[in-house]
Amino acid sequence: MLTLTVRSALFTLAASAVAANDAQSASLKVTGPESVSSIENLKVTTTITNTGDEALKLLHDPLSPLSQFQDDSFKIIGGAKNATPSFKAIMTKFIPSIAFAQKACTALALVESVNVEHDLSKAYDFTKAGEGPIPLRLTTS
Template sequence: MFRAFIVLAAAISVASATKSVSLSVSAPESVADVSRFEVVTTIANTGDETLKLLNDPRSALTSWATNTFDVSNADGVAPEFTGVIVRYIPEVAAKSEDENAFTVLAPGASVDVTHEVGNYYNFTRAGTGAFTFTPNNLFQHVNDDGTLTVIEANTSPALTKLTGQLSSSSFLSPSSLGGSNPDMRRNSALGKRASYRSNCSSSRQTTNNQALTASATLARNSVSHLQSNPSGSSLQTTWYGTFASSRYSVTLKSFQTLQTAPSGWTYDCSCTETQTYAYVYPSSYGVVYLCGLYWNVPTTGSGSRAE
């Protein structure tokens, strides 16, 4: 009977455990020069069990210069996002043994993260006035079995009035770029062969060239499959949904481009963030910043360099 009571108590404890997060944004009331404009997100565990959250560079848990915020004025006008887009796979990060891949929060604990938003949102076209900063409120908790649970945080946005200088004259700091040298962020040098910044060792150049070769093969195989199945196939449906001629045309053109384009891009190896593959600036086509995780995955296969 005592044993049954213990089992019942444990079951009740598990059933009553909740995962809950609050997310608030702190910002100055007014800013005269966005070059020094920062906001702080506070992520708090408001539940009754310890959380192991992924430090996803697309979330409010990191300082990465990604499009983490929904920013707009009272008329719904948004600034131009000038930050970066990252390649990050949560399922891969969840298996990491690097403690820096996670933020662990006991019940009642919280963490503050600073975001230099003035350096990756350009308010010139949006103009002066009050802007609301609402952060991405989704977080991913790593369960004991390695699976992921998405938690939607209760969010409190911030309001800031902008006057004066509406575009930044400063570079992004290394913490916003996974350890990259900010002075090199916009340089572009396209050519017929892949080119490398001085921070890429000869061994890393060789590794990346091998991935480019494998990637071109994957692209050629994809083009061959698409051209052989102009009316669709089960494989196309699996990856892209119900067949549509417009979707087919876009997909074919994309893979045709990927057969050769990456071999003419410029690669930078200064990013050291260990859970991110790479990032790019949408406004700087052809420059790819390779990060720490990229060098620690296979050349081919799921989640690989070639992929």
């Protein structure tokens, strides 16, 4: 049987772990037009909002929603022909320790947001997808 002191210490440790996990959190929202008249207008905006209890520092991973590169961050399911558009932009090598050392990050204060526009017409070749609706979703890297 645990003594009151040991139980109190375990409870305090568990409570601090829960508090630490709740302190940092963020939300991600992807928005774009409901329809576009030409593929050149296919742009979406990702919004990351700090929803936690303390400031966040987010690394600029090239495959993250923060990336300014024309990268392969989106999974495009296919158009009328059910053909997935091919990626045609850049591939990058990402080393988190180097990015952190170069301060390649975005700081978000409490409830602060950052918006990044992504021009999908420059990153993907839609010629095989055909006309019609093209479902999109953000990939996780």
